[in-house]
Amino acid sequence: METILKVENLKKFFPIKKGVFRTTAGRVHAVDDVSFTVKKGETLGIVGETGCGKTTLGRTILQLYKPTHGTVRFEDRIISDMKRRELLPYRRNFQMIFQDPFESLNSMHTVGYILEEPFIIHKIDNKQQRIKNVKSLLDRVGLQKNAMEKYPHEFSGGQRQRIGIARSIALNPKMIVCDEPVSALDVSIQSQILNLLMDLQNDLDLTYIFISHDLTVVRHVSDRVAVMYLGRIVEMAGADEIYTKPLHPYTKALISAIPRHSTASNIERIILKGNVPSPVNPPSGCYFHPRCPIAQEICREKYPEFKNYSLNQSEHMTSCHMAGK
Amino acid sequence: MDSGKDIILKVKNFSAGFMKDGEVYSAVDRISFNLKKGETLGIVGESGCGKSVTALSIMRLLPVPSGKYMSGEIIYNDRNLLDLSPEEMRLIRGDSIAMIFQEPMTALNPVKKIGKQISEVFEIHRSSLSRREMERETLSLLEKVGISDPEQRMNEYPHQLSGGMRQRVMIAIALACKPSILIADEPTTALDVTIQAQILDLIKELQRESGMSVIFITHDLGVISQLCDNVIVMYAGRMAEKAPVDELFKNPLHPYTAGLLDSIPKFEYKRKTRLKSIEGMVPSITDYPEGCRFRNRCTFAFEPCALNHPEETEVSENHRVNCYKYGG
Numbered sequence: 087m088e089t090i091l092k093v094e095n096l097k098k099f100f101p102i103k104k105g106v107f108r109t110t111a112g113r114v115h116a117v118d119d120v121s122f123t124v125k126k127g128e129t130l131g132i133v134g135e136t137g138c139g140k141t142t143l144g145r146t147i148l149q150l151y152k153p154t155h156g157t158v159r160f161e162d163r164i165i166s167d168m169k170r171r172e173l174l175p176y177r178r179n180f181q182m183i184f185q186d187p188f189e190s191l192n193s194m195h196t197v198g199y200i201l202e203e204p205f206i207i208h209k210i211d212n213k214q215q216r217i218k219n220v221k222s223l224l225d226r227v228g229l230q231k232n233a234m235e236k237y238p239h240e241f242s243g244g245q246r247q248r249i250g251i252a253r254s255i256a257l258n259p260k261m262i263v264c265d266e267p268v269s270a271l272d273v274s275i276q277s278q279i280l281n282l283l284m285d286l287q288n289d290l291d292l293t294y295i296f297i298s299h300d301l302t303v304v305r306h307v308s309d310r311v312a313v314m315y316l317g318r319i320v321e322m323a324g325a326d327e328i329y330t331k332p333l334h335p336y337t338k339a340l341i342s343a344i345p346r347h348s349t350a351s352n353i354e355r356i357i358l359k360g361n362v363p364s365p366v367n368p369p370s371g372c373y374f375h376p377r378c379p380i381a382q383e384i385c386r387e388k389y390p391e392f393k394n395y396s397l398n399q400s401e402h403m404t405s406c407h408m409a410g411k
Numbered sequence: 412m413d414s415g416k417d418i419i420l421k422v423k424n425f426s427a428g429f430m431k432d433g434e435v436y437s438a439v440d441r442i443s444f445n446l447k448k449g450e451t452l453g454i455v456g457e458s459g460c461g462k463s464v465t466a467l468s469i470m471r472l473l474p475v476p477s478g479k480y481m482s483g484e485i486i487y488n489d490r491n492l493l494d495l496s497p498e499e500m501r502l503i504r505g506d507s508i509a510m511i512f513q514e515p516m517t518a519l520n521p522v523k524k525i526g527k528q529i530s531e532v533f534e535i536h537r538s539s540l541s542r543r544e545m546e547r548e549t550l551s552l553l554e555k556v557g558i559s560d561p562e563q564r565m566n567e568y569p570h571q572l573s574g575g576m577r578q579r580v581m582i583a584i585a586l587a588c589k590p591s592i593l594i595a596d597e598p599t600t601a602l603d604v605t606i607q608a609q610i611l612d613l614i615k616e617l618q619r620e621s622g623m624s625v626i627f628i629t630h631d632l633g634v635i636s637q638l639c640d641n642v643i644v645m646y647a648g649r650m651a652e653k654a655p656v657d658e659l660f661k662n663p664l665h666p667y668t669a670g671l672l673d674s675i676p677k678f679e680y681k682r683k684t685r686l687k688s689i690e691g692m693v694p695s696i697t698d699y700p701e702g703c704r705f706r707n708r709c710t711f712a713f714e715p716c717a718l719n720h721p722e723e724t725e726v727s728e729n730h731r732v733n734c735y736k737y738g739g
Contacts, residue, residue, distance in 0.1 A: 135605065245692075272630070273630060273674065274670065275692060277686035277688035278688045281686055281688060284685065299603065306676035306680060306686070308682070309682075309683075329678065339605060343608040345607070345631060345634045345637045346678075347632065347633065355608065357608050361573045361575060361576070
């Protein structure tokens with residue numbers, strides 16, 4: 087399969103301004119040296135806890151934030167180097183679905199206008215054709231045509247997320263970054279939206295980057311999964327592989343902490359001590375070492391290299407000094 | 412599970428609702444359950460199912476003036492909590508029945524030091540203690556809930572603590588007077604999985620030590636399965652099913668429970684396959700359908716469902732369901 091997205095050494099730091107002269111007092115290392123590729127038609131899941139940088143990563147890939155360092159290549163173009171005016175027409179190729187369907191839709195506009203807007207911005211089709219497009223979009227995501235005249239507040243959370251999805255697929259994008267698309271929804275609605283996303287992927291040959299803190303949801307929709315901790319990817323492998331044979335102690339703890347009903351209650355729960363350290367001053371050496379149950383001397387000194395530990399042809403990358411030992 | 416005198420709390424045919432534009436909308440409709448000493452009872456359901464209203468009603472904390480206690484009884488220590496005067500209720504609240512809330516940032520007072528917020532409980536319920544004793548108790552509570560450097564933390568404000576730490580402080584406040592019932596309303600929903608695991612562990616351990624009963628309210632069936640002895644499934648303000656936790660997961664009877672369990676992605680499922688789902692959405696409180704409130708989304712619905720709300724049927728020992736499929 088061909089590569090659609092290549093991210094190399096991507097960094098995004100946010101300055102912390104202090105004092106009267108707004109001098110930079112420090113920097114939040116939100117995304118800290120991340121590299122990976124995404125193949126056409128696959129879903130890459132990104133999991134991690136609050137503040138691990140998964141949302142910033144998604145937004146930096148889409149150039150909603152200018153990266154501090156590194157490159158983002160989409161198909162054969164380096165989009166991180168593009169000027170704003172150059173980027174704008176290109177944006178139709180990569181879209182985003184947001185977490186909060188209550189905040190990501192403009193409450194002053196009708197759903198019809200919200201869905202027509204992408205066509206207006208990109209100067210596509212005439213009014214009549216645009217209305218036709220909107221109708222077919224609504225149909226595509228399972229909403230009635232009369233939704234056009236209504237406003238976002240007239241819909242439930244699940245329906246609003248359908249509107250957000252319709253907007254994101256309006257211009258036939260090739261890739262969509264889904265940022266916690268079902269986290270704000272009720273359990274019985276979540277599976278409806280996940281099914282819709284999977285159907286659309288099949289029908290429209292979409293590539294997804296699926297960001298979530300919910301490990302079970304990510305496993306279900308992803309081909310490969312990357313685990314983030316304090317701005318870095320600590321492990322990345324095929325979805326089945328990473329859940330059955332995790333290598334990094336953080337991944338192991340994360341998977342064991344998922345509350346679930348299991349008839350075989352033999353899963354050993356690893357309960358991590360303490361909290362995630364601040365991304366302003368990440369710990370020395372391996373960022374995970376202060377909470378790691380198997381940390382050694384070397385973990386305090388040196389950040390482990392991100393290497394392939396796979397025993398077969400597939401890739402199983404992790405950065406841990408103790409991996410494979 | 413309903414016999415014997417080890418029942419500590421009895422909710423009988425209880426209904427509550429909210430006033431809006433001169434009309435009362437029922438949020439909780441004729442629910443009944445018993446809580447035993449030392450039991451952990453889970454109440455699970457989606458937003459708007461009435462699980463939080465149930466919890467708040469036991470504490471008599473429904474918003475004033477819109478909240479209405481409509482009928483039924485909540486019996487604690489042979490007294491109906493709904494009949495108590497506000498003063499009498501205040502003596503119970505925080506002392507023998509305590510509650511922790513979902514969002515520890517909004518539940519804690521942002522301008523009061525942590526230590527002060529804990530000792531406040533002693534000032535109200537244990538006023539015979541001296542200032543020194545209160546401080547000592549506060550310190551030992553903070554230690555008990557796993558907060559490091561309690562002496563220093565006592566003098567900090569909520570914003571200086573992380574989400575997990577704040578929830579630990581909330582738990583410390585709730586446990587200050589060694590309550591016999593702890594009501595936990597989505598206490599880990601705002602927390603990350605690894606922190607959630609810490610807090611669930613803490614609640615379990617504290618319960619083992621003190622033998623208190625816990626009512627645990629959540630939308631997360633995984634959390635329920637890990638923590639609870641018995642579960643009540645609620646839908647649109649009514650009870651759908653009530654069973655011991657393993658029984659509920661192995662043998663869900665109500666079509667809603669079964670649908671809910673099926674719709675959650677599981678590790679055993681093949682990846683990227685369509686998930687089962689419950690069609691439609693939860694009806695809003697202002698337009699509940701007549702009869703069974705789940706019938707519009709139910710694949711088993713037949714004529715009787717439209718007429719009346721199904722009564723509770725005991726299908727097997729301790730396993731009760733409100734559904735015409737099983738008699739009703």
